[in-house]
Amino acid sequence: MALNPVNPDTTVDIDAIRQIVSQNFPESLDQLIALARIPSVAWESFDASKVQESAEAVAALAKSVGFDDVRIATAPTDEGKQGYPAVLARKPAAEGKPTILLYAHHDVQPPGDRALWDSEPFEPELRGDRLFGRGAADDKAGVIAHISAVRALEVAMPGHGLGISLFIEGEEEAGSPSFRNFLEENRADLAADVIVVADSANWAVGTPALTTSLRGMVAGEFEIRVLEHAVHSGMFGGPVLDAPLLAARLVASLHDDDGNVAIKGLLSKEEADVDYDDAQFRSDSSVVSGYQLAGTGKLTDRLWNKPAISLIGLDMVSVAESANALIPSIRGKLSMRLAPGQDAAAAGAALKKHIESLDLRGAHVSFKLTEEGSSYFQDAENDAAARLMNDCLRDAWGTEPVNTGIGGSIPFIADLKELYPSAHILITGVEDPDSRAHSANESLHVPEFEKAIVAESLLLARLANNGLGE
Template sequence: MTSDSTQQSAAHGVDVTALKGHIQSNFEKILAELTELVAIPSIAWDSFDPANLEKSAQAVAELAKTAGMQSIEILREPTDSGAMGAPALVAHRPAAEGKPTVLLYAHHDVQPPGDEADWNTPVFEATRVGDRLFGRGAADDKAGIMVHIAAMRAVLDSVEDFGVGVTYFFEGEEEAGSPSFRNFLEAHQDKLAADVIIVADSGNWAVGTPALTTSLRGMCAAEITVRSLKHAVHSGMFGGPILDAPILAAKLISTFHDENGDVAIQGLLSHDSADVDFTEEQFRVDSGVSDSFALAGTGKITDRLWNKPALSVIGMDVPSVSHSSNTLIPQMRFKVSMRLAPGQDPAKALEAFEAHVKSVDLRGAEVEFKPIEAGSSYQANLDAPANATAAWALEQAWGVVPVNMGLGGSIPFISDLSEIFPQAQILVTGVEDPDSRAHSANESLHLGDFQHAIEAEALLLARINAEGL
C-alpha cells in the first residue's frame, strides 16, 4: 500500500487537509466574531440586566445564519416556579434522505465577572496575550458556540453533498443552573431530537492533549440535626454527665471517613477506572492544599476525583465564637454534600448515608436526617460508535491520542439530555484546558486548542456524512 492510499483509508472519506485549511484561513475572522460575543455581558442571574441575554441570543442567531441554518428561532420556556426562562437559540438544517441528525449544544450566557480588580485585562473585552485570549466567556462557553458555527461553515464549504442534519441548541441560562432546561427539552423534544448530541462545554486534559469527557459524578446532600438536651443549660451546673450537641456531631462526622480518608459509608459505588492521573505535585499546585496536608483517600488521584464518592460538611448552625457563652449547646444542625461515583443512584446513596448516620452510637442522642437534593451522575457508553468516531477526529485534529476524562463536578443537564433522548449518543467535548479558569478572574482560551476543537468537530461531522454512524 502506498503512503497516499494509507492516508486516504485512514481519513475515512474525509479531506482532512481541506477542512483544516479552511479553518486556518478563517481563523482570524472566527476570533473577531468570538470577540464580539465576549463584548456582550450576557449573565442570567437575577441581579444582572436581562437585556444582554436578548442581545447575545440575537448575536448567535445572526451567526447561525452564516452556518447554513434554515430555521432559526429564539425560544423560551417557563421554569418550574413559573418565571420565564432565558432565551435559547434553536436552529436547524434538515438531514438529507438517510443521513443522521446531530444536535450541537453550547450556552451563550456567562458567569458574572466577580471582582473586576482581580482581572488583568478588561472583563468583557477579549484580549490576546501570547497564545491565549482573555475575557469572560472567551472559553466558557462562547468559544463552544464558535466551534459549532465555524465547524459547520467549514464542512459546508469543503465537503461535497454534506447531508447530515444539524440542530443548534444554544441555551442562555446554564451558569444560572439551567432552571427551564428540563421544561425546554420536554416542550421542544421534536425540534431537538437527534442521533448524536455534542455538548461543547467541557475541556481537554492539557494544552495539546485532547479529551472526551466520559463521566461526571452525581451529587446528593442532607441536613443532619443532633440533639441531646431540650434546651440550653449552664455548662458548670450540668457539664459532665451531658455531652453537648457539637461534641456529638463531631463524633458522628468523624465516622464519615476511614483511617485512610476514604468515604466510609457502606454500600456506595466506587471505581478504579481512570486511564490517566495527575502527579501529586500538580494536584497540590492546582488545589492550593497546605504543604503539610497528607492527601486523603486511596488509588489514583483522578479516581478519587472522578470515580469515587467524596463527602464534605458545607455548613453548620452553631453559635459563633464571639457569641459563645458557658452553656451546653442543646442541638446542632449541619449540612453534608456528597459527590457520587458515576452510575450511583443518588436516592440509594442517601438511603445508605441515612443508615450509616442512624447506626452510629451517640449515647441515644436524637438524630434527624433530612435528604435535600439529588443529581444524577453520567457515564458515557464507551461502546457507542460516535465515541470512536470522535476519538478519531480529535486525534486527527491534535495529532495526539485523546484521553477519556472524568469530571468530579456534576452537569445535571447532561443527565436530563440522556433521559429525554435515551437513544441519542452523547459526546461531551470542549475548549477549556486546566489553565482556562472558567468562572474565575482571568478566564482564557488557548488559541491552538480552540483551532483544533473546531477542526475536530468539522472532521467528525464530515466523517458522519461519509460513513454514517
C-alpha cells in the first residue's frame, strides 16, 4: 500500500515509520542473506578477494538508497601493509542540519569447525524466528540495519536535509589494524555530530539496550623454558618440572580462590544498576551443570566493571603426538579485559610485573604485550543523543530499554572519541544473548532485527526534524 511521507515540520509519526520499515523488511532480509553468503574473512589465511566482493556489495547497497558519493577505500597499517577495503558513502547536510555517521563492519569471523554447525556457515538458513549463518548477526545485520534505516528515512521524509555518512569497515574482526590511519586519512569525510556504532547486543529478546560502557583490553604472550631440548621423562622426571607444569602454576596465579583476578593494581568497580539472572547467564554462556561461577559481586559487574583474564592460546604437544618426554618450553597467550576507566598501558605493565615476579624455580620466563585497547564509558542520563536513542528504542520495542555494559572491547571507540571529541557516540546492536557471535551456529533473531531498524529509522527522522534539541 502507498504510505504518506512524514511531514518534517511535525512530530515524527512512529506508526508511519514502522509501516515503512515493515513494508520494506522482506527486501532488508533478502539483502542480509545475500551479503551473509559472501565469506568475507579479513585474515591472511583466507581469500582476500571475498572481502573485496563484500565491499562491492555494500557499495551497491549504499547507492540503492540514494548515496551518490560512494567509494571503496583502504589505508595502510602501522606496519605498512595495506588494510582491507572499507566503504564510505556521504549525503551532505543541508544548512543547519546535523550529520550522523553510521558505522558497522562487513568482515566476519572465520567459520571454525564445520562439524559444529547445524547448517552451512555461509549459506544463511531461516529456522523459526532465527537466521543462521556466519555474519548474519555480527555484523552484516548492522550493515543492513543502516541501509534499511536510510531507505525508510528517504521514503518518510524526502528532502529531509540530514547529513548522513556511512562507514562500513572491512577488518574489524582482525583487530582493525588500519582503522586509526583510515580515520586520519578520511577525517573530514567522517566528521559527524552523532556516531552510531551498530556492533553490540540487546539485553534480551524483547528488551532493547544501549551500550554505555566497554571494557578495555590488553593481550600478551609468555614463554617458559626449562630445558635446552626434550629429555626422557622416566630418566629425568622428578627433579625437573617441565614447561607445561610451570605454565600451570603461572596460569593458576592469575586468580584468587574465589576466581577474582589477582593482578595487583587493577581497577575494579561495583556500580551496575541491573543484574543478570544466574540461571539465564548459565544458559546463555552454556556452562556445564554444577560449574561454580568465578568472582564475587553482581554478575553484571563481573562482566562489565571488573577485570577478567583468559588463557586463549597454548603451544605444546598434542595428546595425539605426545611422547614420554619432558617438554622443554611452552608458549601461551593471555587476554585481559579491563574495567572502564583503567589505563590500558598501566594494566599491561601490572600483568607483565606479575608474571616476571613469579617464582617458577628459575625457569627462563619472558612476557611481551601484543595488543592494548582503551575502555569506554558514557553518562547516558546527561547525553542528549543517548536520551534520544533510548526514546527511539522504547518506541520501537514498546518496552523500557536498558543501559548496559559489554564485557567485550571495541578499542576503536577511543580513536573516534579522540579524533571527534564533540561527537555523541551511540553503541547499538541487533544481537541478543543467544546470537552466538564468533561461535558455531551464529544467528539473528529476525523480529528483533526489524525492531532495530525501526529504532534507527526513528533516530534519523528525529535528528532530521529537531537535531538533538540541545
